[in-house]
Amino acid sequence: MPITVDIDVMLAKRKMSVGELAERVGITPANLAVLKNGRAKAVRFTTLAALCEALECQPGDLVRWEAEVRAGTPQEA
Template identity: 75%
Template sequence: MPIVVDIDVMLARRKMSVGALADAIGITPANLAVLKNGRARAVRFSTLDALCVALECQPSDLLRWEPAESSASIPTA
């Protein structure tokens, strides 16, 4: 998936544990781990807002887009 989740980077910068962040935003550590590890298929804006408040950051600090590497997009000679 070309969307990369960088919650772990912000956790390290803020010296915060997954459990503390989960408590701060009102979700279970298991659900936060799903999001943090990039396995979530969607994220609610309310969750993204809570993450930004708790981590004092912008959405772009947590999510970024990287193009998918695909042999179909590479021209052949």
């Protein structure tokens, strides 16, 4: 998937545990792990907003788009 989730980066910057963030956001640590590890198929804006509030960041600090490299497509150097 071309969307990369950088929640780990923000957790490290804020010196916050997954459990603490999950509690502040109001989701289970298991659901946060699914999101954090890039296995989520979707995220609600309310959850994204709660993550941003708890981590004091912008949505772009948590998720970013990266182009997928397709087989047979030359890569730029």
